[in-house]
Amino acid sequence: MTLIDSLPNTVPVSDHAQRTRIFPVLTAALLSILIISLPNLLDPIIRHDDYPAYFGDAATFWEKTLHEGRWLNYVWHLRGIETPAWLNFSVYQALWALFAAATAMAALGKKGPGWFSVVLALLILVAPPASLISLWFNTLIPGLAIVSLYAVLGCYLPPTKLRMLLPVFVVVSFMAYSTYPLLLLAIVLVRSDERSLKDLASILVLFIFSFALAVLTAYSLNWQIHGIFGVPLAEWRDGNPATDFDGLLANLPRVTQSVSDFLVKTAFEFKPAVVFHIGMLMAASIVLWRNARLEALYLHAGLWMGLGLMTVQISKLGVIAPPRAFIFVWVFYALLIVRASEILTQKGGLSGRMARNFVLLILGSYLLQTFTQYSTYRPWQQETRRLATIVASAQEPIYLQGQVLQLPSAKAAFIQTETALISRMRQLTGRDTILCHTDLAACEQAKLGGGTVIDLE
Template sequence: MTHLADGAVLRPSIAQGILRHPMMAPVLLSMLAILAISAPNLLDPMIRFDDYPALFADAGAYWHKTKDEGRWLNYLWHLRGITTPAWLNFLLYQLLWSLFAAFLAIAALRDVANRAWFATVLALLVLVAPSATMISLWFNTLLPGLALIALYAGLGLVVSRRTHLALMVPMTVLTFMAYTTYPLLLLATAITCSKERSLRDLITLLSVFCFSFVLAVLCVYSLNLSIHGVFGVQVADWRNATPGTDWTSLLGNLPLLSESLRDFLSRSSFDFSPMIWFHLTLLTLATGVLLRRVPMEALYLHAGLAMGLALIVVQVLKVGVIAPPRAFIFAWVFYALLVVRAAQLLTDKGGLAGRFVRNAVLLIAGSYLLQTFMQYTTYRDWQSETRALAETVQATEAPMAIADDILDLPSARSAFVQNNLALSFRLQQLTGKIIPVCVGASGPCCPEIAATGGRCPTLLRVRTHDGVPHIVLE
């Protein structure tokens, strides 16, 4: 307390008390860490081509996603009527992810020795999930879904167990309408918030989640039936789906499942094969530690992981499409929970094993912080090249069209640009001009412009200079 000149006493404010709380360390350090590793992408963030409608609040451009993917929450977000700059949306998205990581870590380790230290390490390990980094490039679209996930994790620290489980039902329905595997992050949160662990409690928890997930699917299917006339999700043609309708077709989709798992493991190890085996070995050792010291906790965590993997298996075999690595974001979260908890248990007993696992976890967290930072730098060339092009486009009054495939540009390859629309949307973001894509169109004019009787456009073409392709206006 601070003493004033007249003898009065100024008590510490509530804010000061909160900041001095030992469990604020994971929250503050997670927020600082996410800002540090996101720095290369903060001021002018990379945006995937199908995330631009959310940036522009263009609900019409996103409408097909409701039928193809059941993303009704995201569609409502597109109807908000106001737009905010991309850098602000990316900043908010990353801070929400850091809050989820911190709240989850606090819930998982708030009753253990050295809880602040281990909770901070766990938060950082969740923070750098490669799947989270990949999916973060759809930040404009996924803001509301991630906000609900962070909210649910925060509520787990302050509300009763009964209330938290009850909230899982509407939260699962809403987050499923944002991204299919987002509800599994809610399941991970509910598992970590459970302190009176028993077989009965686990069955109750999983039953509530299964009910919530089935309800979410039924809600999406019912909305699609009433609005699109299709009971279900009509997979887009570009996915080349091979639906499993019988045992033969289901078994025929097993290679897709194998490829999905292989891609996830590879991308989660930054395409470094020895790291895959390192992760799997560490997961096995951590599981052994938990089975010996806290078997019920091991059962909870592996039940959640198995539930998530089972849903992936069902989706891949039934729908007949590859699950992208970003869909496995829940798997890394459960992995982090298992290995950090094992490190904490072994550290309590001291000895070589405790130091080994603790150092291994620190090595992963530290190296992945650096790798994530480097990943965000890979978009710089594309961003700077398109900014320079935008200056030229802004100064050109004539109609313009994108006439060549830009996906082979070095900057586009390094940024993993997926569609020629990415350039059109990017230039719209920077200049406000809508420039059509006419790759493969016959004749010198785009159909969109020719139909209006307008002049043939100035063409954006890919030309090679000194052996390097560039985008130029002709």
């Protein structure tokens, strides 16, 4: 008996007709995301650098093609139409629900939709990095559409055909958001029906090739269009690019800081919950190792492949990665703990009941926490709507006087730049406004007549 033969494989050959039955799970996911998004649904908050996508302002977004390689997003900016923010946010959230439902069915739906597939879909749905990144919904619609499409194909196509499409989807999704390809990797790994160490190695090699091709494609586009082969770091990122091994070592604290920020944000700032999640991950890994060893290897390979790529990127660039970039970690975490819970439930007994209860505890808590998170933006939205009624009837030029970032509502909504208010006024009124401190002389002149000065305080 070989080592490969000695590793148990509990995943039988799939019935593809049964795997296509995602609609009950999708319905549950759509209803859930509608409910938790309600505070932000009708008037969703837009981050300052997401406004170019909302307005279809390709010229403003142009520099991100050079500094971030987001060519798919740039093409989206050229669409030529402006749709309401509520519609864009609804489409984005629906796409995330589709990804969650399709991933759950690809992973657990061999016998059709069941209790655990619904739980897994909802647990993916409430990923804290997903709610954080959803505030850039105008920009990321096309990228998430690509990722969701691949997840749906994971329910329909056999693994061989799904893998054939991986390089194309990785290249395209990479040019929307650099960690999206890791979500595609999760789909490929859970859809491997006949697992072996050789098969796992082939998947990882294919993904590394696909990811390298994506990087090369972005570099080549920059070379052909910008005249620079690469993706140079923007100054605002305050990076510390490493040029040698010592530089890589010097940047390791930024890796630990990035991971720490992700863990704390994932726990909604409640640090004891970080310990709880790590304990859940370890316990689930032990259960899978004892009962479905190859499945454990596949899922952990994807998780650590992603973390390895993040470590390389952070060490090389010397930047702090935002928590939203680690969205793939939560997806693999959800896959591990729900699958372990399913195994223990099938065995029966106290361990199965406890596993289910712990998973439901996480799910219920995070549904509530996500709803609360979206509620934190309401004061800013309400205050800016009141300001917009004044701006709409004011005599131009219109000046805004006061410290935008010091407003309580701005702090609560984590508004990062003052330009967010300027773009918000344009969104609500279609009119241009100017911050007084950017042109004090003109602002003082407006106070004497020939314009309007609005005091924010």
